[in-house]
Amino acid sequence: MIRYDLLIVGGGLAGLSAALSADPKFKVAVISKVHPIRSHSVAAQGGINAALANHPDGAEDTCDLHAFDTIKGSDYLADQDAAELLTRLAIPTMYELDHWGVPFSRFPKGTIAQRPFGGAGFPRTCYAADRTGQVLLHTLYEQAVRRDITFYEEWLVTDIIIRDRKLAGLVAYDLAGGEIIPLRARAVIFATGGYGRVYQKSTNAYINLGSGIGMAYKAGIPLKDMEFVQFHPTSLLGKNILITEAARGEGVPTFTHFLDLPILFVIVALGTLRPTDWTLFLTGTGIAVLIAAGLTLMIPRLYPWGEAWPDGEPGRPGRPA
Numbered sequence: 001m002i003r004y005d006l007l008i009v010g011g012g013l014a015g016l017s018a019a020l021s022a023d024p025k026f027k028v029a030v031i032s033k034v035h036p037i038r039s040h041s042v043a044a045q046g047g048i049n050a051a052l053a054n055h056p057d058g059a060e061d062t063c064d065l066h067a068f069d070t071i072k073g074s075d076y077l078a079d080q081d082a083a084e085l086l087t088r089l090a091i092p093t094m095y096e097l098d099h100w101g102v103p104f105s106r107f108p109k110g111t112i113a114q115r116p117f118g119g120a121g122f123p124r125t126c127y128a129a130d131r132t133g134q135v136l137l138h139t140l141y142e143q144a145v146r147r148d149i150t151f152y153e154e155w156l157v158t159d160i161i162i163r164d165r166k167l168a169g170l171v172a173y174d175l176a177g178g179e180i181i182p183l184r185a186r187a188v189i190f191a192t193g194g195y196g197r198v199y200q201k202s203t204n205a206y207i208n209l210g211s212g213i214g215m216a217y218k219a220g221i222p223l224k225d226m227e228f229v230q231f232h233p234t235s236l237l238g239k240n241i242l243i244t245e246a247a248r249g250e251g252v253p254t255f256t257h258f259l260d261l262p263i264l265f266v267i268v269a270l271g272t273l274r275p276t277d278w279t280l281f282l283t284g285t286g287i288a289v290l291i292a293a294g295l296t297l298m299i300p301r302l303y304p305w306g307e308a309w310p311d312g313e314p315g316r317p318g319r320p321a
């Protein structure tokens with residue numbers, strides 16, 4: 001029987017961070033249904049917010065302002081203590097990642113570069129070109145290998161073993177070997193990512209199906225904040241590939257469909273962004289309304305929301321709506 005002090009299900013950024021934070025005296029293993037560096041975290045492009053105040057327009061930024069923007073951006077639904085802790089720890093975390101070798105983009109004087117992002121009062125998003133998640137995931141994986149953390153990759157966890165109302169271990173399916181394997185652990189962390197793929201349209205990877213959350217639910221473990229599912233309002237029509245959030249950070253107007261009419265939907269107008277130039281915004285709105293009117297006349301329906309995916313669409317097998 002495989003035994004560990006701590007088993008972490010999930011080899012994305014959350015799982016790897018948990019593994020690296022564990023006390024080295026404990027025997028730790030990470031289980032992942034894909035190779036860790038293929039976890040969905042690899043797709044994150046835009047970056048991470050931290051009030052480093054490196055950007056010339058962000059010299060006044062503080063973690064309190066970052067906390068305020070985070071809570072406001074959540075429509076005041078966020079756990080405010082958690083938001084305060086997150087924003088305070090963001091600064092040392094960024095330097096820790098930097099020291100571990102994350103190749104962040106830089107300003108000419110060598111400081112970590114920052115850019116504007118949705119909902120942020122200052123340019124505070126630290127990034128590595130358009131592949132922030134990829135470089136973070138690779139760096140954390142390298143650090144985990146350096147610390148001899150064991151990985152069970154391409155193992156699908158299927159069940160939580162509960163004995164006497166206590167968690168006793170896990171059941172995993174070794175995808176390559178075809179074996180069902182029980183594992184014992186004194187503690188288990190589930191870092192199985194989001195479940196955007198329960199929706200028909202999502203920018204999430206196809207592996208984000210929520211099996212971790214489903215397993216916990218099946219085992220009778222209470223779930224919290226299930227309504228907080230990340231939704232990207234900017235994606236390519238049809239395939240739902242994300243148009244980087246940095247585009248919204250720069251105030252780019254976007255189109256959506258409402259009441260079957262293409263209408264201009266400007267995130268700025270909903271107050272989620274701070275517009276930097278209202279003149280530009282109004283000019284842009286005028287042009288966009290003209291384009292929208294043209295589209296309404298020329299194309300009756302670009303791609304109606306809520307329609308089932310056509311069966312056999314290239315690159316995507318048919319699936320029920």
Ligand SMILES: Cc1cc2nc3c(=O)[nH]c(=O)nc-3n(C[C@H](O)[C@H](O)[C@H](O)COP(=O)(O)OP(=O)(O)OC[C@H]3O[C@@H](n4cnc5c(N)ncnc54)[C@H](O)[C@@H]3O)c2cc1C
Nearest residue numbers: 010011012013014033034039040041044046047157192193
């Ligand atoms: C297109 C896109 C762009 C994004 N850009 C940004 C950005 O710029 N900045 C930002 O902060 N956030 C961004 N996000 C959000 C961010 O990517 C996620 O919040 C984050 O990557 C989640 O990390 P995670 O470790 O929790 O999950 P994941 O990276 O999804 O990892 C989940 C892990 O769980 C494993 N797993 C799941 N189920 C099982 C199972 N049953 N058995 C075994 N293993 C299992 C998987 O193999 C995987 O290793 C973006 C999201 C998307 C969709």
